[in-house]
Amino acid sequence: MKIGFYPGCSLTGSSREYNESVVAVAKALDIELIEINDWNCCGATAAHAMNEELSLSLPARIMAMAEKQGLTEVVVPCAACYNRLKVTQHELEDDTKRSRVIDILKMPYQGSSRIINVLQLLEMYGAENIKAKITRPFAHKVACYYGCLLVRPHSILKFDRVEDPQSMDTMIKMVGGTTLDWAFKTECCGAGFSVSRTDLVAKLSGNILKDAADRGAEALIVACPMCQSNLDMRRGAINKTLETPSDIPVIYITQAIGLALGLSAQELGLKRHFVTVEL
Amino acid sequence: MSKIGVFICHCGENISATVDVERVAREIGGMEGVAHAIDYKYMCSDPGQTFIKEAVKKYGLDGVVVGACSPRMHEPTFRRACAEAGLNPYLCEMANLREHCSWVHEKSEETTEKAIDLVKMLVEKVKKNKPLDSIKVPVTKKALVIGGGIAGIQASLDIANTGHKVILVERDPSIGGHMSQLSETFPTLDCSQCILTPRMVEVAQHPNIKLYTYAELESLEGFIGNFKAKIRLKAKSVNYSTCTGCGACIQKCPVKKIPSEFNAGLGTRTAIYVPFPQAVPNKPVIDRVNCNYYKRGACKICEKTCQVGSIEWDKEDEIITEEVGAVVLATGFDVKGTDFFPEYGYGQYKDVLTGLQFERLASASGPTFGEIRRPSDGAVPKKIVFIACAGSRDPAKGIPYCSKICCMYTAKHAMLYQHKVHDGESTVFYMDIRAGGKNYEEFVRRAIEEDTVNYVRGRVARVYEKNGKLIVKGVDTLLGGEQVEIEADMVVLATAGVANCGSEQLAQKLHVSYDPYHFFAEAHPKLKPVETNTAGIYLAGACQAPKDIPETVGMASGAAVKVAALFSNDELVREPVVAVVNRLAPPLYSTCVGCFMCETACPYNAIEHEEIKGRDGSLIRNSARVNQGLCQGCGTCVAFCRSKSIDIQGYTNEQVYAEVMSLLND
Amino acid sequence: MGHTNKVSDLQSHTGVEVMRCYQCGKCTAGCVLASEMNYPPSYLMRLLQTGTKPNLDKVLSSNSIWLCLNCENCLGRCPMEIDIPKMMDYLRTQAIKENKLHPDSKPIIAFHKSFLDSIKNTGRLYEMGLVLSYKFRTFNFLQDLSIAPSMYLKGKLHLLPEKIKDRRSMKRIFGQTIENAKTDNK
Numbered sequence A: 001m002k003i004g005f006y007p008g009c010s011l012t013g014s015s016r017e018y019n020e021s022v023v024a025v026a027k028a029l030d031i032e033l034i035e036i037n038d039w040n041c042c043g044a045t046a047a048h049a050m051n052e053e054l055s056l057s058l059p060a061r062i063m064a065m066a067e068k069q070g071l072t073e074v075v076v077p078c079a080a081c082y083n084r085l086k087v088t089q090h091e092l093e094d095d096t097k098r099s100r101v102i103d104i105l106k107m108p109y110q111g112s113s114r115i116i117n118v119l120q121l122l123e124m125y126g127a128e129n130i131k132a133k134i135t136r137p138f139a140h141k142v143a144c145y146y147g148c149l150l151v152r153p154h155s156i157l158k159f160d161r162v163e164d165p166q167s168m169d170t171m172i173k174m175v176g177g178t179t180l181d182w183a184f185k186t187e188c189c190g191a192g193f194s195v196s197r198t199d200l201v202a203k204l205s206g207n208i209l210k211d212a213a214d215r216g217a218e219a220l221i222v223a224c225p226m227c228q229s230n231l232d233m234r235r236g237a238i239n240k241t242l243e244t245p246s247d248i249p250v251i252y253i254t255q256a257i258g259l260a261l262g263l264s265a266q267e268l269g270l271k272r273h274f275v276t277v278e279l
Numbered sequence B: 001m002s003k004i005g006v007f008i009c010h011c012g013e014n015i016s017a018t019v020d021v022e023r024v025a026r027e028i029g030g031m032e033g034v035a036h037a038i039d040y041k042y043m044c045s046d047p048g049q050t051f052i053k054e055a056v057k058k059y060g061l062d063g064v065v066v067g068a069c070s071p072r073m074h075e076p077t078f079r080r081a082c083a084e085a086g087l088n089p090y091l092c093e094m095a096n097l098r099e100h101c102s103w104v105h106e107k108s109e110e111t112t113e114k115a116i117d118l119v120k121m122l123v124e125k126v127k128k129n130k131p132l133d134s135i136k137v138p139v140t141k142k143a144l145v146i147g148g149g150i151a152g153i154q155a156s157l158d159i160a161n162t163g164h165k166v167i168l169v170e171r172d173p174s175i176g177g178h179m180s181q182l183s184e185t186f187p188t189l190d191c192s193q194c195i196l197t198p199r200m201v202e203v204a205q206h207p208n209i210k211l212y213t214y215a216e217l218e219s220l221e222g223f224i225g226n227f228k229a230k231i232r233l234k235a236k237s238v239n240y241s242t243c244t245g246c247g248a249c250i251q252k253c254p255v256k257k258i259p260s261e262f263n264a265g266l267g268t269r270t271a272i273y274v275p276f277p278q279a280v281p282n283k284p285v286i287d288r289v290n291c292n293y294y295k296r297g298a299c300k301i302c303e304k305t306c307q308v309g310s311i312e313w314d315k316e317d318e319i320i321t322e323e324v325g326a327v328v329l330a331t332g333f334d335v336k337g338t339d340f341f342p343e344y345g346y347g348q349y350k351d352v353l354t355g356l357q358f359e360r361l362a363s364a365s366g367p368t369f370g371e372i373r374r375p376s377d378g379a380v381p382k383k384i385v386f387i388a389c390a391g392s393r394d395p396a397k398g399i400p401y402c403s404k405i406c407c408m409y410t411a412k413h414a415m416l417y418q419h420k421v422h423d424g425e426s427t428v429f430y431m432d433i434r435a436g437g438k439n440y441e442e443f444v445r446r447a448i449e450e451d452t453v454n455y456v457r458g459r460v461a462r463v464y465e466k467n468g469k470l471i472v473k474g475v476d477t478l479l480g481g482e483q484v485e486i487e488a489d490m491v492v493l494a495t496a497g498v499a500n501c502g503s504e505q506l507a508q509k510l511h512v513s514y515d516p517y518h519f520f521a522e523a524h525p526k527l528k529p530v531e532t533n534t535a536g537i538y539l540a541g542a543c544q545a546p547k548d549i550p551e552t553v554g555m556a557s558g559a560a561v562k563v564a565a566l567f568s569n570d571e572l573v574r575e576p577v578v579a580v581v582n583r584l585a586p587p588l589y590s591t592c593v594g595c596f597m598c599e600t601a602c603p604y605n606a607i608e609h610e611e612i613k614g615r616d617g618s619l620i621r622n623s624a625r626v627n628q629g630l631c632q633g634c635g636t637c638v639a640f641c642r643s644k645s646i647d648i649q650g651y652t653n654e655q656v657y658a659e660v661m662s663l664l665n666d
Numbered sequence C: 001m002g003h004t005n006k007v008s009d010l011q012s013h014t015g016v017e018v019m020r021c022y023q024c025g026k027c028t029a030g031c032v033l034a035s036e037m038n039y040p041p042s043y044l045m046r047l048l049q050t051g052t053k054p055n056l057d058k059v060l061s062s063n064s065i066w067l068c069l070n071c072e073n074c075l076g077r078c079p080m081e082i083d084i085p086k087m088m089d090y091l092r093t094q095a096i097k098e099n100k101l102h103p104d105s106k107p108i109i110a111f112h113k114s115f116l117d118s119i120k121n122t123g124r125l126y127e128m129g130l131v132l133s134y135k136f137r138t139f140n141f142l143q144d145l146s147i148a149p150s151m152y153l154k155g156k157l158h159l160l161p162e163k164i165k166d167r168r169s170m171k172r173i174f175g176q177t178i179e180n181a182k183t184d185n186k
């Protein structure tokens, strides 16, 4: 089973462990990931906030490169990149926008590759395999945190339901975990304000952590590097906003599954977290 | 040669401002077969009609064309005038010079020429018109009322009290509808059951009313005055003629955990059950889906308890046929459940209720005997939040309309709560307060001013559960959008009123139209609010749109008057615009070859078979015949007939060709 | 009489039908940053509905448009499906154009600019470079000093940027979009 792969910038830098765990889990499930050649940054919130054409052109180049390589399906683990690529694909269904972007890129673009997130990848190509290969059930009580970019806007992503999504919960239950019914599954963590408004990130992420902690979560499960870094790397700032500081680890869905498949903490990059992971 | 009279109307200035009416009259006057042509300011006025009558007599006219407004408006007027002058009314036709010409064009030469063409067409048609007689049909003076809520009850009683027979068909085991579930009613707070149950009993005892509960309409055929209704009597599994209603069987039935429909899921019932203590009829039915015997073949405990041997295991649904002259549709409405609201927990929080469930909590006959208690733990809620417009006025959820009743019942709920829980705090989140109605605004003010209900203007974004509390995230838009968070013990959603399930299929059975939300459509939003577009079928109550009890009852009485007015005639007169199969002189008898394509095509089952027999009784041929009582004059058969043997009277192929040819022959 | 030109302008630039908002407040009730904003989303929609210059200016010079995270909670729940985040995008552009920037916008714009510089030069995000460039833009040298060393130790920071091969394509894309005076820069 071969599938296109767009890691995105975070996965090569501040979220290396996400990359490591995606690659390790894919390997364990016999999924071959083919990285898009010479991929560029999707532009993230910055491009989107500053210039519309730029915000469409950057993701369009990525997808054009994938098409050139003949990749009909591309998995995008970073929720922010996944969102930008999907939204761009949708926007470029408009003929004027598409021809303008093709003109800028000087590359053919069809919008034909299917963009999927990591949950879809696991659901579609891994579910049976995972069940068969569980060696160490992930017997933990966790809170699945989806954030904004994985589920909204529903009209374009058409992925999980917007309120109280379930796909990640289902996955965790499949590998032997219990998931909490909690209230902050899709409330924003502060997103791109990590550097520019750390105070707001601390407050918003603090609300999320507090609810999970109050309900007895052993860990938060995420599928977005931005959420992960806000909740993990900014823990110092967050804890200053909380009455009781929290040491709940924040791990990627692929790390949780990797653990169930018997992969080591090392392989899954669990040592790279700021908040120590002992699961 | 024909002697046609043509009368062109100015319609004040409606026509004459754009069309040169004098020229029309002049040019038409010169047509072959036109004996007389004039124009006049108001043809429909008394002097105008007199012109027509006098001309018919003076010139011995054998056809009349009036060029004026729409035939929908004045065809009956002019046909009557002709009849009074001794001319068969079906020899009078109208050309629509207003809607089809002067109102839709600028003043110009072409406009006048179009007007001339329109009149010319009708002149050619009238030349081919034949005198027709209107069709008289008898009226069956018995009404069918579908749905036994307060609307159906009121309509049935009103019709029955005019001395006519009524068949009342109710889907559930008891009549009463939603009103029987209500606690107290706005704006007077009188107990719903106390004012309803006497009427339910009256229905059951009325000599003119035949009540079928646990029954549904299977099909309806026919037309105004002459419907044939097939009604499915669902098997009750209990013989009502012997059952005494003692209820012993209910006590003993071991299946006790079925959510009670009457208590909106807050209480339970048994498999053999009477929906509520005041039910009419007060005798049980067995719910076969949940009964142990029907499910697994063993139990029959009820049979053993029944002293009079009333349980009938092998009873099957029965279909009966009733002939009726009019139908009143009164199937009511339904309310959305809490699972319709993702942002309020998809129905998974036990203490998030619908307004209807709150009615059951507040009702003395309810699962808590009128005490407000949380379904989750039975505690009395100290903080309660009511959310208005839950689903209503929400295009994103597919319901853009206002459900009309929620503002009032929410005020009532908050008031009842404050009366019952003295140290309780209630908050109502609302967008607008719609309290138009006698004493309604005063009622809401009382809730706010005397009963200290906290009204906050804003919608709630979400509700979630934490530590046994329901966290309500709302906003006060009157404070510039200040967020309001309430830790509530109970949340009540005033969920949207929607069309009853099955209303679409029912409408299709009855050939009545319905709106995009499956509420039945009235014939005219202002002037025909209780009529449907099918003659003889009327509407009452919330099946037309959500409405409160006073409005429902008013509408039901309105529908009853329409029925009574219909029944005041022994016969109905119908337009003779129906299909006929031609008859020829022997030896051909008819060009109909008996292929019966028309029979397949006719949507109203109006085609019958006729055997044409010779003098000696031998069969010469089979041909089609039209039942003029059933034919609606739609003309579908005409298009299907390959031998051109069937035609619509008054709109024959010949007449229509004549109209078309008059244009081409120019 | 129709709506004012200002209101139809907003609509033609964004496709967002401002007049459909019936001021229910649901967006505000669920907005995670409403309490930080000068005007919470529903209030902002009302200011836009009036179509007057002073009210539009209020909106453009407010911090609301900069604090909006584009999290789309509001859009997801709005009964009228009004795309407030899309409107926010447009309002930010206008605020820059008309130079009506609320002080809260400064660090946010600085961050975005530093971010985009990094992409323009290397094709990818160079986090170390981003943070340094941001510090120069904001003169806030102490911020994040505490986490950078641990990031480095955990292998999360590259000292040198990763560069894509076809960097010319980046130059072209930037040249034709954000650096092109004709496009709507923010």
Ligand SMILES: Cc1cc2nc3c(=O)[nH]c(=O)nc-3n(C[C@H](O)[C@H](O)[C@H](O)COP(=O)(O)OP(=O)(O)OC[C@H]3O[C@@H](n4cnc5c(N)ncnc54)[C@H](O)[C@@H]3O)c2cc1C
Pocket (backbone or CB within 6 Å): B146, B147, B148, B149, B150, B151, B152, B169, B170, B171, B172, B174, B175, B176, B177, B178, B179, B182, B184, B185, B186, B187, B215, B216, B217, B330, B331, B332, B333, B334, B335, B355, B356, B359, B405, B409, B412, B500, B502, B506, B540, B541, B542, B543, B547, B548, B549, B550, B552
């Ligand atoms: C929570 C709540 C509180 C309310 N409080 C008040 C109040 O305080 N004061 C007030 O004036 N109004 C109140 N109302 C409104 C009131 O309930 C309605 O006005 C009234 O019930 C409408 O009566 P109806 O007969 O038209 O419909 P329904 O009460 O819905 O009755 C319809 C009947 O038709 C039957 N039926 C449905 N389909 C079929 C079918 N296909 N064949 C045969 N039978 C069928 C049903 O079983 C039912 O018996 C309230 C409504 C709600 C939801």
Ligand code: SF4
Pocket (backbone or CB within 6 Å): B238, B242, B243, B244, B245, B246, B247, B248, B249, B250, B283, B284, B305, B306, B307, B308, B309, B310, B311
């Ligand atoms: S026990 Fe028999 S008589 Fe009594 S209610 Fe039941 S069926 Fe009727």
Ligand code: SF4
Pocket (backbone or CB within 6 Å): B252, B253, B254, B255, B270, B271, B272, B286, B290, B291, B292, B293, B294, B298, B299, B300, B301, B302, B303
């Ligand atoms: S046979 Fe059915 S209805 Fe009768 S007692 Fe048993 S479960 Fe109840």
Ligand code: SF4
Pocket (backbone or CB within 6 Å): C020, C021, C022, C023, C024, C025, C026, C027, C028, C041, C042, C045, C074, C077, C078, C079, C080, C081, C082, C084
């Ligand atoms: S939720 Fe939508 S309709 Fe309601 S105030 Fe906000 S934008 Fe307006």
Ligand code: SF4
Pocket (backbone or CB within 6 Å): C027, C030, C031, C032, C033, C034, C041, C067, C068, C069, C070, C071, C072, C073, C074, C075, C084, C085
């Ligand atoms: S998108 Fe902006 S305005 Fe809307 S809820 Fe999120 S932060 Fe608030």
